[in-house]
Amino acid sequence: MVTSDTLFSSAPPVTSAVGDALKECAQGATGGLETLARLTVPHLTAIARHFLDAPRDVEDVIHDTLVLAWHNVWRFDPAAESPHAWLMQVFASRLASQRLALATPADATPWRLDVDRVVLPPPLTDAQRPTLDALMALYQQLPPASVDDALKARLCCAISLLDASRDMPLTPGGEPADPSLYDPSLGPRMSLSRLAQRAKGLINRSLTLPLEHLALRLWLSEAPGSRPLEARGLPRRGIESRYGEALDVSVDPRRLLKQIHYPRSFPDxxxxxxxxxxxxxxxxxxxxxxxxxxxxxxxxxxxxxxxxRDPSQSRSYHQLAERLARGKPVASHSDGMVLDRPERILAYLRRYLLYMEAMACFGFDNGLGKDRLGAAVDRHGELVKINKGLHRMAMAQVIGIPRVEVRVRGIHRQWWEQVSEGAKGDTAMQRVLAALPDCRPSAAD
Structure with a gap:
């Protein structure tokens, strides 16, 4: 088990290299992360202190850089860039975020749900990051710095949690539960939910989707008896399975601000x-x-x-802490977590922040998350947000991601009929698919 006494107790072997450490990380070996820390943390600490005054800010940047590197090492392509350059780009993104947080004081004004609108912060941009050349020059010029005990302890804790995650039960979504949030009391419900999810997936793959594919083929070919399929709304999953990315539309997240209110839109x-x-x-x-x-x-x-910079000062932390004080901590078997201690509340909030830092560094990745970002086309041919990927869309909007892809999962029949111009089957489908890229977000009031 790695400890703060052993993590930086000796210099790495001469034959060690950042590239080898990243390769070990990619293989799931936390020993690679330990080596990466020994190789780089003293240098990164020296650079971070060049830009940041507070030890806690330095600690946050270094810790998150290493954890982000671990979780995203699969993105590293040694044929495209050097290991040092890749790691320094992760560091540059995290450093820029911390400096922007220092320059943007948090607003303490309470927000009323469904009434007060958030003022989006300045977006994170590449121009705010120190250049790779500048950082690499500092890496060479500055002598390695001593590593604070607090940072050593946090890195050791992070590595221990990564080791512990191997033995965690799987959530219904198939991901290992977070050991910093998991409580054994969740185990039985998680197992039942996972079993139900797998059964549902099996039914969808073996029965529902084949039937939808059959129905879709009948409708596309305008076979006798296929007209009622369109009257009933057409099989969405079959259409999405067949046409996939043709249903995607590129949008500016900060313009997609109108979203469906499901209880009012569909009272039944x-x-x-x-x-x-x-x-x-x-x-x-x-x-x-x-x-x-x-x-x-x-x-x-x-x-x-x-x-x-300090999630314990957020409204969200205090709301979750109030629930804990009332004896009603937030618990979710689908996420495998119970927020029954203050440190778990902080770990929960920091997990979201780490998602956001990864998005700021690597951009929006449609392949991550439970669901693709979803949208519907209204009667005017404009896009409205639906309840798929709402957290990730909010992250993209707050960070200022310039473009994301949304998957159209619903179309108002009036717009469909207008665009298809009376056509049926494959002709109607092709006309609608050709029109989707021109759909723009509906203007919010």
């Missing part, structure tokens, strides 16, 4: 559940919308990002 709960099975949506669902900047998720994400 049964209809609310069924709507996800259909591509064509009828009715006035697009007239009942809310503003993304006043949503619960946006309040949460903007709040913790504004307080990322």
């Amino acid at each position: 709960r049964r209809e609310r559940h069924r709507i996800s099975d259909r591509l064509l949506w009828d009715g006035d669902w697009d007239l009942s919308t809310t503003h993304a900047l006043s949503s619960r998720r946006m309040h949460f994400i903007a709040d913790i990002w504004a307080h990322r």
Whole structure:
């Protein structure tokens, strides 16, 4: 087991290299992260102190750089760049975020849910990062710095948690539970939910999706009896499986601010559940919308990002702590967590912040997350946000990611009929697919 006494107790062997350490990390060996820390942390500490005054800021930047490198090492391509350059780019992104946090005081004004709209912070841009050449020059010029005990302890804790995650039970989504948040009392419900998820997936793959593919082929070929399929809304999963990225539209996240209010748009709960099975949506669902900047998720994400230097000062921390004080801590078997201690609340908030730092560094990745970002096309041919990927969309909006891809999962029948111009089957589908790239976010009030 790695300890703060052993992590930096000796210099790394001469044959060690950052590239070898990253390769070990990519293989899932935490020994690679230990080696990476020994090789780079004294140098990164010296550079961080060149830009930051407070030891805690230096500690946060170094810790997060190493953890981000571990979780994203699969992105490193040794044929495209040197190991030092890749790691320094991660460091540069995290350093820029910390400096921007220092320059942007957090707003302590309480926000009223669904009323007050968050003022989005200045976006993180490449121009705010120190250049790679400048950082590499400092790496060569500055002597390695001594590593504070607090940073040693945090890095040792991070490595121990990574080791512990190997023995964690899987969440219903198939990811290992976070050992800093997991409680054994969640185990039985997690197992049952995972079993239910796997059974549902099996049914969808072996029965539901094949039937939808069959129905879609009948409709595309305008086979006899296929007209009722369009009247019922068309099989969305079959269409998404067949056309995939053709349903994606590139948008500026900060412009996609109108989102559906499901209880008002679909008052009938049964209809609310069924709507996800259909591509064509009828009715006035697009007239009942809310503003993304006043949503619960946006309040949460903007709040913790504004307080990322000290999440314990955020409104979200205090709200979760109040629930804990009332004896009703937040618990989720689907995420494998119980926030029954203050340190778990902080770990929970920091996990979200680490997601955001990764997004700021590497950009938005559609392959991550439970669901792709989703949108629907309203009667005017404009995009409205739906409840798929809401947290990640809020992150992209707060950070200032310039473009993301949203998957169209619903289309107002009026717009479909306008674009298809009376055509049916494959002709109608091709006309709609050709029109989707021109859809723009609906203007928020």
